[in-house]
Amino acid sequence: MRQSGFMLGLLLLLGVWLAPHTARAQQSDVETGMVEWPRGEMIEALDYFIARRMKELDVPGLALAVVEDGRIVFEKGYGVADIDGDQPVSENTLFEVGALGLPVEAYGAMLLAREQKLFLDVPLARSLKTQWLRDEDARGKITLRHVLNHTSGLNDLVRLGSRSVGSEPGERFAYSGVGFMYLAHVMAQVEGLPFDRLMRVRIFRPLGMSSSGYVVPEEIVGSVARGHHALWVPIAAFAVPMLVTFLVLGLVTLVVARLWLRRLKLEPLDLLPAAFLALLVPCLSLYLFRGGWTLLFCAGYFVAWLAAVAGAAAALHYLRFIFEQGRHDGIVSRGLGRRLPVSPFILGLVFAVSLFFMPWQVPAPARDGDDFNAALSLRSSAHDLGLFISGFLDGAIVGEEWRDRMIEERIEIKRRPGAISGWGLGFGTRENQDGLTLWQNSSYIGSQGLMVIDPTRRVGVVVLANADSGEQLVQEIAGHVLGAEEPWRRP
Known part of the structure; x- marks a missing residue:
């Protein structure tokens, strides 16, 4: 009797000691996200969650890739590429990824900077024989750094192709896709190649991104996932x-x-x-x-x-x-x-x-294959963008020093209790209790996309959806995978 009482007391003491450790472990699982789970459990949970939310939000198709320790550990497509057809989405299905091409372009620009063909703090116009900006004063001030961290003063009217300058270069943050159109012109002249070919030769091929392009052959336009709007x-x-x-x-x-x-x-x-x-x-x-x-x-x-x-x-x-x-x-x-x-x-x-x-979903118009715009015409897949995340985490092509500069040389945009929003040399940055993450989102004619990288944990995720209603879903998936509660949006 005395022995059983001793054993009961020992078990109670052990339970009291283990309780906070178990709670912390459970809390850690939630905070670190599904990427830290056993692989089978993560895949099963994602399959269930994505299928349910796609139905609730009326999203026809979605693809994602999850990167852990610098390698793609899970990639999959869900649904159909066109609501009027039966072509299933796979991890290799091309999407209109729009602004997700900006950090990819920035990576190419850093390669040219490493080779001293471009310089972060020298006006880009000095590298040009044919000037792109009409404003002579702006030409003498806008640098590569200004373009990459969106302080160039150029606007975001990418479909207008407006080259006007709205503020003094370097004065304040103002998101600008036009700045990346300008940068594409500079990079093409420096390398003596059309921008799309330059990116294929210097970035896409070395990273294995064989399907991606800012320009694509007309015969494969029909296979690109169509964006969808509510009627x-x-x-x-x-x-x-x-x-x-x-x-x-x-x-x-x-x-x-x-x-x-x-x-x-x-x-x-x-x-x-x-x-x-x-x-x-x-x-x-x-x-x-x-x-x-x-x-x-x-x-x-x-x-x-x-x-x-x-x-x-x-x-x-x-x-x-x-x-x-x-x-x-x-x-x-x-x-x-x-x-x-x-x-x-x-x-x-x-x-x-x-x-x-x-509320019916209707397909958006397909972009012509040769309709080029560096700020919004990239067509890529979850697989290819997963390879880009892997290459970035390894510092492939540009080297770790220049990769690190893209993260460390960032500006602060907004500070609030427990969180700092900023922009690095090509990526948005967010620092909070979850750590530092790099991100870029995209919203283009019925298509939504989000790329998030945690450089400290060497993990990342890219999610692509072919419907406006997918904006919420891509944020939810990235949050569940990485364990973050807040969505990644510009302040």
């Missing part, structure tokens, strides 16, 4: 500015007619200028800020929606006409002899019903 996105992009413009100009027309022309009533012809400009404004804004394909995409869906609403309303109006005929037993004098007016109720009903279809 309301292209319709609203066209309809909202058109409606706002018409209301504002209609009000101006009314004021002019009342106060200047002294008329109490507007004629339909009075509103023609307002209607014309209301149609012109969304066309010009979409073309200038998003490009011709986006304009056709938005205008096409808007017209198709109007046609569907009009067609459904006309069909119901016709059924109403037939019903009215039946009520009068086919008497021509009382049925066919009069025309029923278009019912506002029918129009309102059809419009209301059409709103239920607005």
Whole structure:
């Protein structure tokens, strides 16, 4: 009896001693993320989570790659590349990765800096025979460092190709894809090669990124994962500015007619200028800020929606006409002899019903293979970008010293309790209780992407999704894999 009591007391003492250690171990598992789990458990958990969230968020396709100790340890594709087709997504499926190409370009620029073909603190214009910037003062100030940490003062209107400078170079952080367009021009002239070929020869091939390119052959464009929007996105992009413009100009027309022309009533012809400009404004804004394909995409869906609403309303109006005929037993004098007016109720009903279809996912226009823009035209796969993370962690090609400079020579953007947001030479940086992570996200015409690297633990993850609704999901997956709670977004 005495022995059993002793053993019970010993077990209780052991339990008390182990309890905090077990709690700390469980807490550590949560904080360090799935990448620290046994491989099979991580894969099983990711498969379950991704399948469930893709269904909940209506994401057609997704691919990811997980890197541990500088090597890809898990990569997989989920869903389909196009909601209208049956091509499955794999780890090698090409996505429109847009801004994820910026740190890749920065890595190539650091290689040229290591070879002393470019210099971090020397104006980039000194390396050019053909100048790219129109502002002579800016040409003499913008350096490679300014471009890589987004302090060049250049804007982010990459689809406009605007080369204007909005602030003094080096003065403040302002995210700029145009700066990387400028850098691509410089790199191409320095190497004497088109930028896409330069990156293939100096970066992609050495790292094994055999599928990636800022320009791709036209015959493989159809295999690139199509971006997807909810139906309301292209319709609203066209309809909202058109409606706002018409209301504002209609009000101006009314004021002019009342106060200047002294008329109490507007004629339909009075509103023609307002209607014309209301149609012109969304066309010009979409073309200038998003490009011709986006304009056709938005205008096409808007017209198709109007046609569907009009067609459904006309069909119901016709059924109403037939019903009215039946009520009068086919008497021509009382049925066919009069025309029923278009019912506002029918129009309102059809419009209301059409709103239920607005969450439907519709494919975005495919980018032409030779449509080059260094800031947004990279097409790559989860596998290739996983290889880039591996190469970066090893300091491949550029060497560890220049790799480290990309991390260490960073600027501070925002500080808050327990967290510092900044930008290094090509990557966003975030320091908090989870440690230091490097990151870059992408959002381009229905496609979402996120690349995150933890250089201390030598781990990383890249997640690509082919739907706007995937923005939340790519953040969730990266957070679960790396054990971080906060999303990676620009402050």
